[in-house]
């Protein structure tokens with residue numbers, strides 16, 4: 545899938561060749577790199593800036609509901625001026641589409657800019673992993689957890705378009721699939737509210753995982 549974000553850059557599905565190219569630009573000569581790049585195919589995206597590969601990132605499934613996040617970018621990634629919101633939106637979209645409720649990542653302890661960025665994405669620091677890096681230095685473990693329990697109850701609402709109010713109903717949204725996922729998640733209609741908005745309007749149903757957070 546290809547989405548045009550601005551006139552300057554587009555976002556499309558990640559391909560193994562993107563990872564190979566990015567690692568070569570980083571000067572990586574790990575013999576396992578090509579295999580890893582192929583394994584990462586499937587749940588990821590690449591950002592192309594004026595025809596040049598600028599960043600690729602994605603998720604690798606660990607087990608049901610749990611994935612590891614990864615990202616590859618050139619050392620001079622700053623020159624592309626990629627809006628970090630793009631990566632954040634895409635991350636949440638991939639989590640919802642593939643039904644991951646926990647995504648984790650590690651960041652070198654001596655890379656404060658990486659820690660700052662991942663915290664901005666919504667990850668929370670869970671601890672320190674000693675000697676986790678290839679040079680035996682430590683990493684921080686980060687994770688982001690989706691509070692949604694996939695009960696689908698919030699998709700049973702009647703929306704009075706243009707009137708700005710809603711009502712709970714027994715009729716489910718036509719876009720809700722049998723496994724309680726949204727069939728149009730990346731392209732939801734304007735009236736569809738985020739869970740955060742529902743918290744604000746006190747619309748979330750009893751038992752919703754977001755309620756426990758507040």
Ligand code: SF4
Nearest residue numbers: 692693695696698752
């Ligand atoms: S009601 Fe809450 S837990 Fe249930 S699907 Fe909606 S956001 Fe998720």
Ligand code: SF4
Nearest residue numbers: 699717719720726736
């Ligand atoms: S559009 Fe998707 S998220 Fe929104 S109410 Fe319908 S099924 Fe739920």
